[in-house]
Amino acid sequence: MIILTLCYEILGMSKKYWLMKSEPDVFSFDDLKARPGGTDHWDGVRNFQARNFMRDEMKKHDLVLFYHSNCKEPGIAGIAEISKEAYPDYTAYDPKSLYFDPLSAPDKPRWFMVDVKWVKPFRRTVTLKEMRRVPELRGMKVLQRGQRLSIQPVTKEEFDEICEMGMGE
DNA sequence: GCCAACGTTGGC
């Protein structure tokens, strides 16, 4: 068992942890729950760094902190997981889509998306405000000034800490 | 609604 765990570590196959931002007015954590199977595709990412995380690093069963941005109480609403690894974001091909990009085509896709599955809610949202007060979370990108990246890696320690905050009183 | 900070674009 230890050997197997080691192999996974060395091959980079161990589970990763992520933070994904969404504006709740557009697509909330509850909206995800309401989708068939609690699953939806994460379309519309048009930033290269965020795309690369999705395309190159996200694996099935990775866990996700679902973050509500640009709203009254920014913070983490609950847990989701990656249920399908990266595939072309077809909204880029649709001239009527908000996310249309003429530089992307089916034979040469520029943008990618993953499927995300609702896992469980917190008892309460873990707000940005309270995250700022926790020394263990100080390194998180989402707390850095001017940080706009909509998909960010988080450490297991950060992930666990936030789960505790969300599941506690 | 403001505006600082950022990523992207495009002229040179």
Added chain:
DNA sequence: GCCAACGTTGGC
């Protein structure tokens, strides 16, 4: 390849 202008993000 520089960098100013622009559009967007997102906390406040």
